[in-house]
Amino acid sequence: MVRTAKVTDKLKQIRIFPHRLLLPETAEKLLNELDSVKGVVRMLISGKNLPRKITCGPGTGMDVNHPDRIIIHVSGSAFELHVIVGEVLVEVDDESVVEEIKKACERALPFPFEMKRGYFIKSKPTLTDYGKYGFKSRTDETINLEDERILGLIDPHAKVETNLCIVKAEGL
Amino acid sequence: MAYKPQYYPGNTSVAKNRRKHMAGNLEKLRDISDEDLTAILGHRAPGSDYPSTHPPLAEMGEPDCPVREVVDPTPGAAAGDRLRYVQFSDSMYNAPAVPYWRSYHAAINFRGVDPGTLSGRQVNEMRERDLEEFSKKACETEITDWGLAGMRGCTVHGHSLRLQEDGTMFDMLDRRRLEGGVMVMDKDQVGVPIDRKVNLGKPMSESEAAKRTTFYRVDNVSFRSDKEVVEHVQKVWELRTKYGFVPKA
Numbered sequence: 001m002v003r004t005a006k007v008t009d010k011l012k013q014i015r016i017f018p019h020r021l022l023l024p025e026t027a028e029k030l031l032n033e034l035d036s037v038k039g040v041v042r043m044l045i046s047g048k049n050l051p052r053k054i055t056c057g058p059g060t061g062m063d064v065n066h067p068d069r070i071i072i073h074v075s076g077s078a079f080e081l082h083v084i085v086g087e088v089l090v091e092v093d094d095e096s097v098v099e100e101i102k103k104a105c106e107r108a109l110p111f112p113f114e115m116k117r118g119y120f121i122k123s124k125p126t127l128t129d130y131g132k133y134g135f136k137s138r139t140d141e142t143i144n145l146e147d148e149r150i151l152g153l154i155d156p157h158a159k160v161e162t163n164l165c166i167v168k169a170e171g172l
Numbered sequence: 173m174a175y176k177p178q179y180y181p182g183n184t185s186v187a188k189n190r191r192k193h194m195a196g197n198l199e200k201l202r203d204i205s206d207e208d209l210t211a212i213l214g215h216r217a218p219g220s221d222y223p224s225t226h227p228p229l230a231e232m233g234e235p236d237c238p239v240r241e242v243v244d245p246t247p248g249a250a251a252g253d254r255l256r257y258v259q260f261s262d263s264m265y266n267a268p269a270v271p272y273w274r275s276y277h278a279a280i281n282f283r284g285v286d287p288g289t290l291s292g293r294q295v296n297e298m299r300e301r302d303l304e305e306f307s308k309k310a311c312e313t314e315i316t317d318w319g320l321a322g323m324r325g326c327t328v329h330g331h332s333l334r335l336q337e338d339g340t341m342f343d344m345l346d347r348r349r350l351e352g353g354v355m356v357m358d359k360d361q362v363g364v365p366i367d368r369k370v371n372l373g374k375p376m377s378e379s380e381a382a383k384r385t386t387f388y389r390v391d392n393v394s395f396r397s398d399k400e401v402v403e404h405v406q407k408v409w410e411l412r413t414k415y416g417f418v419p420k421a
Contacts, residue, residue: 023337048333048342057326058214059364066346084342086334111337 016088017114027085028072033104039097047086079165122152182401196281198313202373214360224252246284248299259295261328263341266385267320292331318355319375325361
């Protein structure tokens with residue numbers, strides 16, 4: 001991981017919106033295809049929650065055991081899916097790889113999808129982020145994060161360990 | 173000539189399906205046994221007696237009342253059953269029933285029912301044995317496609333979501349799922365596991381669902397394509413707006 005990495009305005013983001021909610025196998029295939037494209041900096045998956053336990057009604061507290069809440073492997077790293085994947089936000093360092101990303105999606109998705117370019121992931125820390133990470137020092141009031149690319153990838157209230165997967169690039 | 177109710181205007185397939193739902197003229201598509209139905213409703217154990225909330229009406233000695241003499245109680249009310257509910261959620265991707273049409277169907281064709289209509293779900297409350305009779309009809313006929321609808325007492329999320337890859341509606345609690353080409357349900361409507369896998373039959377194909385749906389959709393049968401329905405809706409809105417508006421009074 002690059003130390004003291006910052007989010008710059010040069011980076012471009014792409015929103016991939018499949019016409020169906022993805023099975024874990026398809027999500028795994030899509031993420032691996034996207035990861036194989038050179039120039040991808042980070043990816044954010046979102047979708048509907050797959051709860052571990054029932055949270056309301058007479059069955060509150062019972063296990064759900066949803067078959068889609070499984071461990072998937074992306075670029076050698078394993079993580080548990082907490083959502084049924086409905087959209088993927090991809091950040092790339094150069095707009096020239098957009099076509100490559102489209103081809104990767106076409107290889108992985110057996111149904112239509114939409115792609116939009118823009119800024120979808122938050123780039124500046126908010127009050128909650130400062131509450132969580134704090135300032136660098138008494139004199140330096142920038143956010144106390146080694147890698148600012150973490151911002152916007154997870155909810156500030158969520159645990160980093162269970163929601164963030166860091167894939168180390170070669171040579172770092 | 174005998175009177176024939178005119179439930180809903182229009183000549184499109186959606187309008188015809190809406191009339192069918194209201195008239196209770198529904199095609200039976202699958203069989204679900206009484207025990208399986210009781211299990212997925214989750215209100216009592218299959219085979220057990222109906223718990224009661226009051227003694228049977230015949231034993232209670234009802235007061236003198238002309239209305240009670242005219243109206244026969246439903247079997248559930250006569251036996252003193254508890255009030256229980258069943259709730260359905262229907263996908264907006266061409267599910268057979270719109271929540272409103274489930275309510276019309278229940279209110280027109282069944283007695284002693286309290287339908288509740290929400291944007292993505294529909295709940296019916298009634299006496300327990302009446303509820304089972306109603307639910308059996310709802311579960312076995314074309315008003316429910318188990319791929320695009322679900323019996324969900326809580327956590328109903330799914331109505332407005334994209335469908336899953338297998339063409340079924342998302343269920344956060346995984347109460348029913350597609351297994352070997354048929355829908356199976358191994359939890360009751362609130363997500364508590366039951367002791368059996370209930371076979372709910374094959375889900376409808378996309379073309380079949382588009383044919384049987386009561387949803388107007390631009391990518392299937394659009395609302396604007398049915399001139400008679402548009403005219404009717406506009407007339408109702410006009411009358412509702414003018415109703416009671418008397419400037420001279």
